[in-house]
Amino acid sequence: xxxxxxxxxxxxxxxxxxxxxxxxxxxxxxxxxxxxxxxxxxxxxxxxxxxxxxxxxxxxxxxxxxxxxxxxxxxxxxxxxxxxxxxxxxxxxxxxxxxxxxxxxxxxxxxxxxxxxxxxxxxxxxxxxxxxxxxxxxxxxxxxxxxxxxxxxxxxxxxxxxxxxxxxxxxxxxxxxxxxxxxxxxxxxxxxxxxxxxxxxxxxxxxxxxxxxxxxxxxxxxxxxxxxxxxxxxxxxxxxxxxxxxxxxxxxxxxxxxxxxxxxxxxxxxxxxxxxxxxxxxxxxxxxxxxxxxxxxxxxx
Numbered sequence: 001x002x003x004x005x006x007x008x009x010x011x012x013x014x015x016x017x018x019x020x021x022x023x024x025x026x027x028x029x030x031x032x033x034x035x036x037x038x039x040x041x042x043x044x045x046x047x048x049x050x051x052x053x054x055x056x057x058x059x060x061x062x063x064x065x066x067x068x069x070x071x072x073x074x075x076x077x078x079x080x081x082x083x084x085x086x087x088x089x090x091x092x093x094x095x096x097x098x099x100x101x102x103x104x105x106x107x108x109x110x111x112x113x114x115x116x117x118x119x120x121x122x123x124x125x126x127x128x129x130x131x132x133x134x135x136x137x138x139x140x141x142x143x144x145x146x147x148x149x150x151x152x153x154x155x156x157x158x159x160x161x162x163x164x165x166x167x168x169x170x171x172x173x174x175x176x177x178x179x180x181x182x183x184x185x186x187x188x189x190x191x192x193x194x195x196x197x198x199x200x201x202x203x204x205x206x207x208x209x210x211x212x213x214x215x216x217x218x219x220x221x222x223x224x225x226x227x228x229x230x231x232x233x234x235x236x237x238x239x240x241x242x243x244x245x246x247x248x249x250x251x252x253x254x255x256x257x258x259x260x261x262x263x264x265x266x267x268x269x270x271x272x273x274x275x276x277x278x279x280x281x282x283x284x285x286x287x288x289x290x291x292x293x294x295x296x297x298x299x300x301x
Contacts (some may be wrong), residue, residue: 110192110199118200122176123159128225130178131195146292149175154289167188180291182259184277184299186213189269191259193278193287203287205259206267207280211301213275218252218297221260223288227260247281249289252297256297259284 022282125134134145142153153165157170159174167173178196179246184205191203206215214295226238227249261281264272268280277299279287 015193032049045054060180084105110202115201118198120196122195122200125159127173127174131174131176134173134175136167136173137170138169140167140169141165142167144174145173149177150179150292150294151176152289152292157291180295182291182295182297184213184297186211186215186271186301187270191279191287193290203279203283204269205270206262206264206270207274209271209276211271211275213277213299215299215301218257218299220250220253220291220293220295220297222249222252223293224251224252225288231276246284248284250284250291252287259287261285 065195123129132149142156142162146153146156156162156173156175157165159176171254178194181194181197183192183194184190184207186229189205191205191206192199193201193203210214226247227243227245228238229236229240229243229245234242240247241263244260244263246263249258251258257276259277259279261284262268262278264279267278272278
């Protein structure tokens with residue numbers, strides 16, 4: 001190459017001149033005529049420019065990078081007749097660590113001891129970030145206070161050990177203000193109650209036969225104590241041995257679907273309903289007393 005010729009010793013000047021003359025009279029090599037390996041030698045990314053690259057707004061994941069490099073690796077493998085791994089072994093430990101961490105986080109979220117602690121804190125007299133201390137004013141009543149703070153009368157009464165609905169001016173009350181939500185996992189037949197996105201209690205439930213309970217996000221739009229079941233072709237009053245709704249009903253914004261009690265406690269933990277969520281009567285009575293109308297319900301497979 002010319003660069004090498006110029007580096008020759010002085011005593012070889014005549015030979016160098018002849019070499020240069022021969023090169024000048026021969027056609028110049030086009031870049032496309034260079035062997036592939038030589039072309040790659042001159043790629044911009046193979047040289048350091050000294051510039052500092054700005055932090056990217058968005059990056060391609062390592063998995064995507066691996067996917068993009070597989071064809072090139074395969075081509076080199078064919079030429080070299082050497083097999084290459086399809087995934088980077090360096091990334092596997094990190095991926096495994098992420099999976100383990102995720103499982104641990106989910107497990108700790110529903111840890112029985114932690115759930116019990118959070119459940120107990122709901123009924124504590126201590127004011128926390130999910131509650132307020134309220135001084136009753138003239139004209140106040142529990143129904144207005146419950147509606148203003150998106151909670152229930154029963155829950156206010158339970159927290160403050162009230163035996164009836166009577167409250168008086170200057171009375172001190174703890175009122176829970178954090179939003180509740182419900183998540184139902186059909187694969188486990190499990191309902192979990194959340195307060196401010198923290199799990200506080202889980203219940204075993206029955207879901208629809210053949211996985212017929214709909215998935216998605218819903219809202220509780222109506223609540224009934226000792227509901228009448230308007231079954232097709234019949235009206236079954238509260239207490240009827242054939243009234244499958246049990247002692248409570250919490251209906252969704254999807255007509256005909258909701259959470260209710262049961263007359264078949266042995267069905268809990270299985271897929272047994274016509275699409276609604278069944279709970280033991282004593283457990284839905286507890287849940288009913290805590291969650292207000294408007295509570296979000298998420299159902300997943």
